Amino acid sequence: MEDEEKTFLALEAFIPYKLNRAAELVSRQFARIYKDRAGLTRPEWRTLATLGQYGTLTATAIGAHSSMHKTKVSRAVQSLEERKWLKRSIDEQDRRVERLALTREGARNYRELAQLAHAFQLKLRDVMGETDFDALDRGLAAVEARLGKDISM
Template identity: 60%
Template sequence: MTNNTLERAPLILEDFTPYRLNKAAESISRRFSGQYRERYGLTRPEWRTLATLGQFGARTATAIGMHSSMHKTKVSRAVFSLEKRRWLRRCRDEADRRTEHLELTPAGLKAYDHLAKLAHDFETELFVRLGERGARDLKAGLAALEAYYRRQSTPSSPDDD
């Protein structure tokens, strides 16, 4: 009787691509979050909520959560915090009174503009470090992975539930 794990090479976690992608993403995200936390005292969910509303305009909390890959409780806390800062306001949907559309106030738009510039500058610095070819290859590789996994997560039929 043979042990299959002894017949295979061990998994070297530090060389495993999904692990490396996660570590790189977390390191980059932590570095950037330090900038918006230091300047504005924002949490990651608050930043993502602000960025989503700045990009798209008025959205529901559900739409923000879907776009930014956040659980509804994180979105809810971020909305509450941004509302306390007077960066966000709620507008009840007249057609469906249960629905609230969230939008940035003028102060929220001003903060978003500053943070968008900060984000662009951060990304530019990242790409400078990678070089032109490295930046191009990274963008292409990420696009390919995102497209592949987006196709994989799409149910093939309505009966797959």
């Protein structure tokens, strides 16, 4: 791994590749939970999770908190609304805005999935080992701290 002109690259040692690969592996595992259990897509899961965490929000705010493009949010909100897991209400102070909140049923499903998410995280920590898990967590936090200030999509 020294300096010999660097005209060669080992993809499996390249951080962008490793990051994407690990993210895919982990996401795929967790996606099985919310897909099998609730038939949710990832944008739908994220929207549910964000509303569950923050309560009533606008679509724009959901996108900011969950790092999703506004069209993703728009479509996920529409889908969750059709399921009756969330309700919209127009903000009378600013009629461009919709206030979005989970319904009772949406909240119930959120709580169930939140528990499964915690269980997943614990299991992952168990499988990886505490030390490596904490290393990962620390490294990801550093990425966020250094690169996270610009892009929101």
